[in-house]
Amino acid sequence: MADNMEEIKKATTSAQGIQARFQLGFGQSAKTHFELDVEIAIPGQGITAIFGESGSGKTSLLRCIAGLEKNACGCLHVNGELWQDAAVFVPTHKRSLGYVFQEASLFEYLTAMGNLRYAIKRNNQTTNPELLEQVIGVMGIAGILSQLPEALSGGERQRVAIARALLSQPKLLLMDEPLASLDTARKLEILPYLERLRNSFNIPILYVSHAVDEIVRLADHAVIMAQGKVIAQGGITQLFSRADLSLGVSNEVGAILECKVMERDKQWHLMRVAFNGGELWLPNVENKQNTTQRIRVLASDVSLTLTPHTDSSILNVLSGEIQEIINDQDPAMSLVRLKVGESYLLARLTQKSLQKLALTLGKSVWIQIKSAAIVR
Amino acid sequence: MSLTDGDMATIWLTLRLATTVTILLLIFATPVAWWLATTKSWFKGPMSAIVALPLVLPPTVLGFYLLLAMGPNGAIGQFTQALGLGTLPFTFWGLVVASMVYSLPFVVQPIQNSIEAIGNRPLEAAATLGAGPIDRFFTVVLPLAKPGFMTATILGFAHTVGEFGIVLMIGGSIPGETRVVSVQIYDHVEALEYAQAHALSGVMIVFSFVVLLMLYTFQRKRKAVGMTYGR
Structure with missing residues (x-):
């Protein structure tokens, strides 16, 4: 792992890529105690999967990167920008990121378009109409923009949520098991959109998942986690050819x-x-x-x-x-x-x-x- | 059985008092409710109890202490005198302050409950989209806690209209200044003017019924909307 780390660090110069180190403890009693202790270096492009079983700390890592865990200590550089270290804590709303939660988490009182506008208004950049059109096109949501979230299917809601995250024009897109709350049919419906997303927008994506089939299809790099620690990270081909990691169930x-x-x-x-x-x-x-x-x-x-x-x-x-x-x-x-x-x-x-x-x-x-x- | 000019004056005064109190309470109670809904401080328990005190105390007890506090030697009295406002008892603004204390739990609790029901997720989602804390309050908390604010407004207004004991302690019965409907009814009865008392009491019953009807119709509608969550 150590040599991989060096390799990745070389590939991700200080101006490019994401370097993060976090420590975070939960729970007082020994039984409920969970500790996250990770150091990762991720290239500034493509999809990087964060893979591990439930409870391995994938979501906590993502929340630390987003600044949603206020008690996390560590440091975080994203494409040369300092987001967190011992002295600095950039609050979530000032980090240029998009976050797609497991559940779509749309604002129920706004239409799909209202949800997109919420992001556009706050992205501190000019959003040209072509980008809006492109995002709507890639996510295939043109026909449902006037609907309230409660009228949408689970898959549609998640596509609107992804479009909303994209329209904040983030430097980093974080996706926390965006397919986990959907049934198999809906997953198959969304996967092509995620592939188009990867091909159409040049944004580094951190994609949390415990599903091997999603990762091999989408990701270029991966961080493998277990019990709050990183056990391996690197290119997807290299990681999946290792016999000692046994990624996923045996079959x-x-x-x-x-x-x-x-x-x-x-x-x-x-x-x-x-x-x-x-x-x-x-x-x-x-x-x-x-x-x-x-x-x-x-x-x-x-x-x-x-x-x-x-x-x-x-x-x-x-x-x-x-x-x-x-x-x-x-x-x-x-x-x-x-x-x-x-x-x-x-x-x-x-x-x-x-x-x-x-x-x-x-x-x-x-x-x-x-x-x-x-x-x- | 008709309302005299004096009766009409008390109705207008009551409405003016209730409106003023409700508006001020919404401004003052919202931060309190927000703090109670989100804090992890040990002081949450004692603070909740203080806010709820007017629910259990006889209005005379509250009125008594407020009278002392707002009097020439009380803390509030000293303060208002230092500001050159004189003392508050037996004035309209004295009634406003007393009513705010008396109706506080009726405004804080519905707002607190609805803020607690929002949970963290919508606020986190807004933060990741670039919304700062104040932005989040107006664009996420307010729309999502709207039912709570509606209930708080209705209850705060109605409860202020219906108060009697504390008015008698703090305000007395000065026409146009502190003589509200409930006090006017009391005066009518004391003077054995039963017809007048009937008329005003009838108005109060109709008003209270309409307000409660509004409240429950509104709450039932919200519940029906809430049921169609997701699909």
Whole structure:
């Protein structure tokens, strides 16, 4: 983790990015006591996910950054601006940020447009009509602007809340599990809007979530939290290829590869994609603008052989080297980290197979990939 | 059974008194209610009890102490004399001060309850959108606590109209200055002018009924709106 920290700090020069250190204690008795103690450095662009289980302190961290936790000690720089240190505490309303809460938290007595105007009036900048139009367009709320929040669905309310946060023209957008209060259908409705948000506005976003599928789809960087502490932070591909973090429940563990589309095979409806270490054939998706694809390979979809099999139905076979073997929570299973060129894959194997094939660190193996999902 | 000019004068005086008291109380009670609703201080308990005292004390007790305090040797009396205003007892403004004390809980408590019901979230949302504390009060607290302010206004006004004991202690019965409707009715009865007493009492009953009807209709409407929260 320490070397990652250095790496990120180098990438985020003092004028760019967000550097934060916070300490905050809650609860008097030992039973209810919770302490947040974090230090993070985040690039000044793209979506950074703050990932962890409930109660790991994700929301507290976000509230500290927003200045909503008055008792937090620490320091905070956002794109070169000092927001907090031992002597300075910029109050929330003077921090150039947008905050999307778990529940939309719209002003119920104002229409959707009234809620947007509330933000526009207070952003201390000129809001040109094109921006307003763009935000309304990206969030798809043109048709509901005259409605009161009580007349809107949960998904619509959350889209208005995101638009409202954007219209305060923040230097930093904080989103606290914006999808958590919605059902699956509504989540799927909003996710594309969040992707458009990432692509349309050049605002760094901190996105709190405990849902792996949201993070692999949206985020470029991640901060992994547990029990009030940061246990890892860095690029999403790098973090998700680590065997020791076991992000998400065991059937969600899987590596991420950033791939480039090389060729589309019309006859078999396949496409050939290349990553830093090999190539894969995947079901073709007609997506003209996306020449890069983010692929997720679940550890449970990867199997190993000692010789290349030509009589297998498996299309994607790569050669690699065993880097790390970790015991799974399930005593029958283990998690194996594989180096493929400059990239990494994870494989979930039984302990029995591990012994049968005599798999040890540094051994060269053939990697069979049963399926890979295009997440973005 | 008709109202005399004297009766009409007392009605106007009563309305003037109640209006003045209500307006002043809304200004004075709002910060008190805000403090009570948001403080974590140990003093919240004692302060709540002080605000609620007029609910349980006989008006004569309040009136007695106010009479002493506003008299020439009392603290308030010394103060008003130093300002060159003379003493307050048996004047309209003396009645205003006494009525404000007497009606305070009826204005503070509804406002306090409605501010407590708002919770932190709308205020936090406003802060993240760039609204400072005063801005937040006028654009978030006031609209969301509106039912509380309405109830406080109605109750404060009606309660001031209905007071008697404290008026008698502080104001006496000076026509045009301190003789309000309740005192006028008392005087009519003392003078055995039952017809006059009937007329004024009838007015009071109708007024009180209409006010309470307004209050409950208004509260029921609010509840119906509140039920359609989210979807």
